[in-house]
Amino acid sequence: MIENIIHKKKMLALIVRARYRRKKGITFFTQNESTQQFGYMKHKRDHIIKPHLHKKRLTKIYYTSEVILILKGILRVDFYNQFKKYLFSKIL
16 A cells, blocks of 8 residues: 655655555654655544644755646556666556
């Protein structure tokens, strides 16, 4: 249900399938050091998230990241290296 796509020790993608469910609480799939946090939360209907702050930090972003949310259908994702050489594909 959760798949890390790694090539030569570098994470290329993180796939969380639609059937992923957790009974309650918050689960973050990304590392704390990641510039983009990605998580899943499930709370009871009237749950209130306490006010909180995110730590301020200076971050240099070298590459644009993206999130693709597929609600219906099939998508083939092709992965390439930095020299645009085809590596492999994944069907989502």
